[in-house]
Amino acid sequence: MVRKCEKGECQMTTRTIFRMGLALCFFFSFLLFPSTVYQETKNVIRIAGDNQFPPFEYLSDAGVYSGFNIDIMNAVSIQTGTNIEYYPMPWNQAVQALQSGQVDAIQGMKKTEARKGTYEFSVPYFTSSQAIFVLKDNMFIRKVDDLEGRRVAVQKGDVATDLLSRVKQVQLIEADNQQEAIQLLTEEKVDAFVGNRITGQYFLQKSRQQPLTKIVGEPLDATDYGVAVMPKNKELLSVFNKGISRIKGDGTYQKIEKKWFGEYIMPYSFSLRQTLLYLEIGLALTFVIITCVLWWNRSLKKEVGRRTKQIERINKELEKKMVLLEGNVHFQQQLLNSAYSSFITMGPSGNISMMNDRAVEYLHLEKAIIGTSFVQTPLAAFIPEQEILAALQDKKVFLQKETVWIKDRSEKRNIVYSISPIQTMEGDSAGVVLNIMDITEQKELERKIAQEDRLRSLGQLIAGIAHEIRNPLMSILTYTQLLPKKFDSPEFRIFFSRHVTSEITRLNALINDLLDYSRPKKSDPIVFPFYEMAQGIVHLFKQKVKEADVVIRWEFDGEVWAIADVQQIKQVLMNVILNAIEAVEKGGIIIIRGYYEEAKAVLQVEDNGRGMSEEEIHKMFEPFYSKKLNGVGLGLSVTYQLIQENNGEIRASSREGEGTVMTIWLPGCRKDENDVSCHGN
Template sequence: MLLYAAESKERRIDVRNPVVLRISIAICVFVSCLFFPSIAYQETKKAIRIAGDNHFPPFEYLSDSGVYSGFNVDIMNAISIQTGINIEYYPMPWNQAVQALRSGKVDAIQGMKYSKAREEVYDFSESYFTSSQAIFVLKDNMYIRQIDDLEGRKVAVQKGDVANDLLNKVNHVQLIEADNQQEAVQLLVEEKVDAFVGNRITGQYFLQKSRQQSLIKIVGEPLDPTAYAIAVLPKNNGLLKLFNQGIDRIKSDGTYEKIEKKWFGEYIMPSAPVLRKTLFYLETGLVITLIIITFILWWNRMLKKEVSKRTKQIERINKDLEEKMVLLKENLYFQKQLLNSAYSSFITLHQAGTVSMINRRAMEYLGLNEKAVGRPFQQTPIVKFIPEQEINAALEDKKMFLQKETTWLQTPSQKRYITYSIYPIKTTTGDSVGVMLNFLDITEQKEFEKKVAQEDRLRSLGQLIAGIAHEIRNPLMSILTYTQLLPKKFANAEFRSFFSQHVSSEITRLNALINDLLDYARPKKSEPVICSLYDVAEGIVRLFKPKIKEKQINIVWEFPEKIEAIADIQQIKQVLMNIIVNAIQAVDEHGTLTIRGYYRGNVAVMQIEDTGAGISEDELDKIFEPFYSRKANGVGLGLSISYQLMKENKGTIDVKSIKGKGTTVTICLPCCRKDEDDVSCYDYR
C-alpha cells in the first residue's frame, strides 16, 4: 500500500502522480463524452446527493485545504464520468451520514461495509472493495490476541461503525464511542482504552501520519473481511443500476485499477534482502520442524513408558475390584442372613411386579419356597390380605402405605390380623425400581390387647361401683336419719319444714348422680356440625362472667383466625364448661386464664391455660378416672364424662400441668379446611 511506502520502499511504491491521474481521468471523460454522448448527458438536470465520512482517510476525508478527497471520492467521480450523473458531496461525521441517509436528506452513502443487519435497512451496489476490521492495542500489550480477549475491557470505536456489531457479541465489553476513527486511535495512544477496533487501513493511516506507529500494534487476523459498496434506502434502489453500470465500466477500462494504485500502491518483486530474509525464515522453520520431530519422538517414548505405568495401575485396580467384589458378595450374604433373621416378613418386587427377594419368615408364613422369586406378585398369597391396587400405586406412582391393618381369613374358622407397609424402592436419582412389602401377624397381640382392655374395664367397673356406693350412701344416710327422727318430731312444724327441704335436696342430689352415671355409661349419639370454637368458648366465659369479675381474673384470647371444628355443639359446650369451671376454681385472685385456638393440619386445636396451683404427676394420671376428685365436695365425673364426649366426637383431650405454675388442657377436634389445591376434611358419613 502507499501508506507503507515511507516504512518500506522495497515492498511498496507510489506508481501514479496525482497530476497524471487527473489528466487520465480528464481523457476518460473526453472519450466518454465523445463516444457516449447520450450517457454523458443523462440525468444532468438532477444531482444525486452523496454522503460520506469527513474523516476516514484514505477512503474519504477533508484535506487541509478543505477539498473532499479519498479513494471513495475518486471512485464516485469516475462513476459520474462514466454514467453522466451529477453528484453533490455531503461530508460529515459517519454517524450523521447514516442519519442523513435514513432521514432522506441524502440519496446514498458512497462507501459502507456490508452486514446482514445493514442489509435489512439498506440496499447495496456491487462491491468495489473488500474492507476488513482490525484490533489495535499498545505495543507492550500481551493479553489481547483476539476479539474474545476484549471481554470486560474498554474498547474505542467510531459511532455507527460496523465494529459495534462485532463487539455486541463480546460479553461485558465497555464501548467508548468517538466521532471518527482518528479520535478513537488517539484514545488508545493516550491509554484511555485497552484497544481500538476499526478499519485496518484507516487506523494505520492515522498512526503513520502522526508518527505513532511505534506505539501501536495490530493483533489477530483481519476481522470480518466484507464487501464494501454504495448504500441506498430501498426506495432509491433505482440508483443502484447506474452505480453498478459505472462500477463495471471503470473496472473494465482500467480506471478502477489506477484509482486503487493511487491510494493503496502496488506490490513489486522482492529484492535480494527480502529473499535473504525469506530464506532465513525457511531455515528457521526447518530447524523448528526438526525440533518438533525430535520432541514428538521423545514424547512417543515417554507415552510408551506412561502406557506401561498405566497398565500396571489398571492391573492393580482390577485386583482391588476383585477383592471388592468378594467383599460385596459377603455383604449381600450378610444382608440376606439379616433379613432371614428378622421377626417381620419382607418381600421385594421388581418394577414389573415380579418377586425379586423373599425372606425366610415370609416363605414360612405364606407357605412359599425359593421358586417364588421371579413370579408375579398376583400369583402369591399376599394379594389375599394386601390390596393389589395399593401395590400397583406404589409401583407406578411411588406412593407409600405405612402401618396399615388388615385381616386374612386363612381358613373359614381362622382369622388373622396383619399390619403391613409398602415402600417404593428408589435410586439416588429418585427413579422407582420396585417396592418393598413388610408385614407382620399381630393376631396374638390383638388377643392380648382385648384381654388387657377387659381387665381394665373390670378394674374401672370396680372403681365405679365403689364410687357409686360412696356417693349414694351419704344422701341415703341423711334421708334415713331424718326419717327416724320424723315420728318423734312430727309435731314440730319447723322440723317438718326442715325434713321436707333437706330430703328433697338429697333426693335431687341422688337423681343428678344417677343422670351423670347414665351420661358416663351411655353418652348420647353425637350430631356433628361445623361450629366456631371461639363462639362456643366465648359464650361459656360470658356465662361465668360474675365469678371471673369477682376473682378479677384476666382473660387472654389468642385466636389468630376463625377456628372451626366438626363436633356436636352441646357436647363440646359441656366439655368446655367442665374445663373452664375447673380453671376458674384453680386460679387465685388476679390470675390469668388464656384461651387459644389454631389449626394443626386437618385438626382444630383449642387450649385452656391457667396460672393456678397445678396438678402433681401422681394425680395427673387419675384425673380422667370416674369419681376421682381433688375438690372437697366434688363427685369426680366431670372430666370422665368429658373424655367420653371427646371420644364420641372423634377428638382427644390432653392435660399437662406443673405443680405451682399452672395447667394446660388441650382438646383436638376434626375440621374441614382448604390449603391451596389440597382439601383435608373429616368425613362423618
C-alpha cells in the first residue's frame, strides 16, 4: 500500500535528499579527481526541455524545473563532470531552439524514423509510448483508424502529429502543451487526445478528471527515448552516453526511475477501490486483534490473501468482458448502419429502443424519438398495430409482407417489412425487430421487365405460328393450283387426297399444341413412384432404343415418391427421354437417376450426346424454338409449363460434345414400409 503524501511533502523530501546526495558525490569527486572535474566542468552544455511535460520535465508551482529527465541529466552531470544549463520552454519552441543553435541538446526526445534524418541521439534511457484518450462514454473510437474524420488534440511538435499523418481527414487541434490538449478533451471541444501515455494520466489525476476519460487501444508507437543533438554537435553524445552507462551501472538510474514511476498509481475500477478500502479497515481491526490471538491472525492473513487474489482475478475478467462488450456493441452498430434496410427495435411496451442510420434517414426521424411509443411515429401509417402486438405478446413472426405507404399525401411508396420477436435466454419476450425495405423502384423495374418479356414472347409466338402454318398452307395451295390440270389423273387425285389430308392433320396438331401451351389443364396431384413411371415410358420407346442401340442405366436411391399429376408428368418424361434418345449417337448411354433432395423428389436424365451451346440452353424452353428438322418447338415449352403447374422445377446443364443433363424437381414424400400413407420428407 502506497501512502499518499499531503501537499507534496514526500516529493520535496525525496528531491531534497537526492540533491544532497548528488552534491556529496560531486564534492567527493572533486576531492579525489580535482583536475579532471575542473577541466570537464569548465564547458557548459545548454539543454532545452518541455516546461509542461510531467512527470518527465515541468516547472513546479514554486518555479523549480523538476522531473525524471532533470534528475537523469543531473546524475549524468555528476558522473561526467559536465556543467548543464536548463532552458525550459514549450516543446515546439525547444525544437526550434535546437535547430537554430540557441541550445546544444534536448534532454528527452523520442527516436522516431522521421527524426533520425534530422537529429543524432544518445543511447536510450527510457521507452516512451503514446496513447489515445477519449471521454468515458465514447463507444466509437477503439484504435487509430477510428480517428478518421474526428477532431484530435495534440501538442505542437509532438510525434503524435507524424503518427496521425496516415489517418484520412483527421482534424488536428494543436495546443502548446499536453495539459491544454487534455483540457480540450474534457471540455468536449475535441473527440480525442493523442499524447504521452504517462503524462496524460498524470494531468488527469492531478486535475481529478480521470473518471471522465479512458484510454482505448494498445500502447502506440513505443519508441526509445534519449538525448537529441544536431549533427554538428554529435561529439556531445559521447558525454551523455558515458554518463547514462555509468548511472545504469551503479544503480542511480534505478533509484531515479523508482522515485518518479515506482509510486505511480495506475487507475483501478471503483469496485476494486471500494474493496481495498474495506480491506484496509479489516487489516486495521486485525492489527488490534493480533496482539490477543496470534493463531487467528495467521488464518485471517491467508484468507485475506486468497480473497484479494480472487477479487483481482474477477476484476480483470470484468475488464476484459467490458472491453469485449464495448467492441461488440460498436461492431453491431456499424453492421446495422451499413445495412441497406431500415432496422428498428422496440421494447416490450412497444416503445422505440434503437434505430439504424438508414431508418432515421428514410423515415425523416430524429434520434430523440428513442423511447417514443410506436403508435406516435410514422410507422403506424403502414405497419398494423395488431401485428406488432401479436409479435410482442404471442411471439408471432411476420416475414416479407408487402404494403403501401402514402408519404406526404402525394408520394406512394411500396414497402416490404418483417416483424420478428426478440426473446431472452429464458424465452420471455424482450421486444421486436422491425425490418423495412423500400421496393418502389424494384416494383417499377419488375413491371417494365414483365411488359418487355410479354411483348418479346408474343412476337416470338406470332412469328412461330406464322412460320409453322405457312408451310402446310403453301403445300395445300400448290396441290390445289395443280388440281384443274391433273384432275383426270387418278394417281394425282390419290396423291392430292393423301397429302392434303396429311397437311390439314399437321395444322390440327399444331392448333392442339398451341391450346395445350396456352391453357394447360389444372393438375390433379397424387403420390406415384418415379422409377415405375420412367420404366413404363422407356418401355414405350423400346423400338427407338433398339434402333439407336442406346444403353439405358438406372441409378435410383431406393424408392423415390413424388406428388404431381401423373398424366402431365408422363407427358413431361416422354419429351425429356425422347429428346435424350434422339440426341445420342449409335451406342450412346442414357443414365436415369432418382433421389431425394431435402423435401424434393428428383429425377435426372443424363445423356452423352452432342450437347447444347449456352444460347441453345437459354432458348430451349421458348415456344417454336427447335433444332430438329421437322420439330415444331412446343414440346419443351409445354413441358416447362406442366412442371410449373405441378409446383416443380426443371433445369438443364449441357456442354457441346459432352452431353446434356435434364433435372426435374417435384414435391416429394417418403413412405413407411408398412404404411401406404405419405409422410413429409
